[in-house]
Amino acid sequence: MASSRGGEALARSPEPHSPLRRRPPVAAEGDDGRGGVRRGEDQGAGGSVWADFSRRASAPVHRRVRESPLSSDAVFKQSHAGLLNLCIVVLIAVNGRLIIENLMKYGLLIRAGFWFSSKSLRDWPLLICCVTLPVFPLGAFTTEKMAQHKFISEPLVICLHVVLTMASILYPVYVIIRFDSAVLSGFTLMFFAIIVWSKLVSYAHTNYDRRVLSKSIHKDDIHSHFPELDDLKWVSFKSLVYFMVAPTLCYQLNYPRTTSIRKGWVIHQIVKLVIFTGLMGFIIEQYINPIIKNSQHPLRGNLLYAIERVLKLSIPTLYVWLCMFYCFFHLWLNILAELLRFGDREFYKDWWNAKTIDEYWRMWNMGVALMIAFFLSAIFHEICVAVPCQIFKFWAFIGIMFQIPLIVLTKYLQNKFKNTTVGNMIFWLFFCILGQPMCILLYYHDVMNRKVKL
Incomplete structure (x- = not known):
């Protein structure tokens, strides 16, 4: 009876001068602390009384089983935006202090000779080579035209395309080695030549497949599903x-096309491209060059000293690599796409979230067989670095192919621990923190040793 009367007294409205008469502030939505009151539950007299009661000292606070936000069972269910902001602030503060300390200790080390030197001005044969590279796409178009009109057989078409694609690589290699060009000029030419080679391969392969489809009995079904293929036998110089x-x-x-060119947007991206390119130059001149000049060959000197140099070089190298990715794959390709009204701008996927090395390469080389991607990537990395440096040690090739065992390791760890962060951390550790600085030191000292012998 006493309990019943107590419940009835609690349900009745409080006296006019009672402390329970004061209406507390409405609880935020989703707030389940101090009694679990939620918005909408304090409607009416009963809800108001319960809301008032939940704020009293006698109201129970601990009403259900809950985990701490940073416990292993709840840590991945929480938002870590605040901690991410803290990391960004700390990163800016630490790097800002290091930049100021470096400038006070060494001064401004940037020199124009790294980017433009008297040797670069003598690299006019490389400029001529770059200007004449479009001869190979023109030869590929002539080959396809002759194949369209059946002037040459299919085996001869394939042979001509093989010759053109190989010549588009060997021609720049010969020019760079023959005229002993500057490293940066040679790297730029080889990078451009590899792009031309890749486009020629795609052009030849696609046109070959179109010729095969034109003879297929299912070409009507294919055209109904892919009307953009138009005439399967048609070869267009404008499209090339x-x-x-x-x-x-x-x-x-x-290709999918946009309706107009956003001139203001293009100018904004160009400004960012200039800023980040300057940032790369500052990091290279101010940090990377002094570190590698004060280092030893990592495979011949003291092991602990070599590890210290690699780790010290890893941070500025990582910054430069990220800036290069942002400048080329995001800024430059988007600028070019905007000027050409190129619609499909998914130039990259979120490879930085890759859980395994295998997943990283599949996202980076979409639609390409993994082993072919590894082998070609290893060869082209070696060509891009070894030819301008005129030294063939195959460090870049070995570095790329060394990731094959890492694929097996990260897959095993992913299947064993079912944790997405383990493989991602291994990817960043071996690919950026250890691999790239090691290759830079190896090539630098091999190039210096070559110059001493000469």
């Missing part, structure tokens, strides 16, 4: 020209 300058390595007659 657009493809050679478009930000893609996959040839097709038509």
Whole structure:
């Protein structure tokens, strides 16, 4: 009876001068602390009384089983935006202090000779080579025209394409080695030549497949599903020209196009491109060059000293690599796409979230067989570095192929621990923190040793 009367007294409205008469502030939505009151539950007299009661000292606070936010069972269910902001602030503060300390200790070390030297001005044969590279796409178009009109057989078409693609690589290699060009000029030419080679391969492969489809009994079904293929036998010079300058390595007659060019947006991206390019130059001159000049060959000197140099070089190298990715894959390709009204701008996926090395390469080389991607990537990395440096030690090739065992390791760890962070941390550790600084030191000292012998 006493309990019943107590409940009835609690349900009745309080006296006019009672402390329970004061209406507390409405609880925030989703607030389940101090009694679990939620918005909408304090409607009416009963809800108001319960809300008032939940704020009293006698109201129970601990009403259910809950985990701490940073416990292993709840840590991945929480938002860590605040901690991420803290990390960004700390990163800016620490790097800002290091930049100021470096400038006070060494001064400004940037010199124009790294980017433009008297040797670079003598690299006019490389400029001529770069200007004449479009001869190979023109030869590929002539080959396809002759194949379209059946002037040459299919085996001869394939042979001509093989010759053209190989010549587009061997021609710049010969010019760079023959005229002993500057490293930066040679790297730029080889990078451009590899892009031309990749486009020529795609052009030849796509046109070959179109010829096969034109003879297929299912070509009507294919055309109904892919009307953009148009005439399967048609070869267009205009489409080839657009493809050679478009930000893609996959040839097709038509591409999705935007309606207009945003001039203000283009100017904004160009300004960012200039800023980040200058930032790369500052990091290279101010940090990377002094570190590698004060280092020893990592495979011949003291092991602990070599590890210290690699770790010290890893941070500025990582910054430069990220800036290069942002400048080329995001800024430059988007600028080019905007000027050409190229619509499909998914130039990269979120490879930085890759859980395994295998997943990283599949996202980086979408639609390419993994072993072929590894082998070609290893060869082209070696060509891009070894030819301008005129030294063939295969460090870049070995570095790329060494990731094959890492694929097996990260897959095993992913299947064993079912944790997405383990493989991602291994990817960042071996690919950026250890691999790239090691290759830089190896090539630098091999190039210096070559110059001493000469």
